[in-house]
Amino acid sequence: MQIRIIKNETELACAAADIFEETITNKPNAILGLATGASPVLTYKELIRRYEAGLISFKDVITFNLDEYCDLPRDDKNSYFTFMQENLFKKININPENVHIEDGNAENFDAEAKAYDDKIAAAGYVDLQLLGIGTNGHIGFNEPADTFTEGTFRIRLSESTIRANSRYFTDSKMPEYALTMGVGSIMKAKKILLIATGEAKAEAIYNTVKGPVTPHCPASILQTHPDAVLLLDEAAAERL
Ligand code: GLP
Numbered sequence: 001m002q003i004r005i006i007k008n009e010t011e012l013a014c015a016a017a018d019i020f021e022e023t024i025t026n027k028p029n030a031i032l033g034l035a036t037g038a039s040p041v042l043t044y045k046e047l048i049r050r051y052e053a054g055l056i057s058f059k060d061v062i063t064f065n066l067d068e069y070c071d072l073p074r075d076d077k078n079s080y081f082t083f084m085q086e087n088l089f090k091k092i093n094i095n096p097e098n099v100h101i102e103d104g105n106a107e108n109f110d111a112e113a114k115a116y117d118d119k120i121a122a123a124g125y126v127d128l129q130l131l132g133i134g135t136n137g138h139i140g141f142n143e144p145a146d147t148f149t150e151g152t153f154r155i156r157l158s159e160s161t162i163r164a165n166s167r168y169f170t171d172s173k174m175p176e177y178a179l180t181m182g183v184g185s186i187m188k189a190k191k192i193l194l195i196a197t198g199e200a201k202a203e204a205i206y207n208t209v210k211g212p213v214t215p216h217c218p219a220s221i222l223q224t225h226p227d228a229v230l231l232l233d234e235a236a237a238e239r240l
Helices: 009-026 040-051 078-089 111-125 159-168 182-187 199-210 218-224
Strands: 002-006 033-036 062-065 068-069 129-130 153-156 177-180 191-196 228-233
Touching: 002 009, 009 040, 009 129, 009 191, 009 228, 033 199, 040 078, 062 111, 068 078, 182 191, 182 218, 191 199, 191 218, 199 218, 199 228, 218 228
Parallel strands: 002 228, 033 062, 033 129, 129 191, 191 228
Antiparallel strands: 068 177, 153 177
16 A cells, blocks of 8 residues: 655645646547545646646546445436546546446446446456545445445445434435445555545544454555555555
């Protein structure tokens, strides 16, 4: 695991965007695994800036998002579909046919999960997977558990995640379930880039880096990945 501690969020976003730019430059039809939440917002802004400056093109890029809430209309302001449109896809030259996000309103969640994994496999697996981290060490929506999860599946969100993410649901009830890539799917990515900022993430980062590899801190599995990079600000890194 490579750990880089970066002074401020702007520089951190630039460092993350550099890794994206390198991936897309080397492989214009790269498969990107994308994340939502506050952590990647500045990185997406920097990618948009580089696209507008003519430095990168997303014309042939293919994306798979980590997760999506269940039973939330796709056009709800809090769906991850909407998040991705607003924070990235609307502002770059990506082909909408190359964008994949789980359907949280599928009639059959198991079939949707299997189809999603099949699409990732058929595309040749993710080249660069971006991750945030939950305060309990979750990645995607893989909550602490007794075993590591494998492929995409439907999960009941933990109380701590519901508490942490409820801040976004100001006028509707936060969903209790989500579809998420499993830890096994995430680990198949050739390169993984985790971004964490702020002291609320310090304990999760400590457990990820210094703790045992355990499904009770799902992000700790990154210790076993051959090419995982953690970009941290000083507050998130304060316990290392
Ligand atoms: C959600 C997402 C995760 C994200 C986490 C942290 O639970 N499913 O992918 O990493 O929130 O979000 P934030 O970056 O807003 O702290």
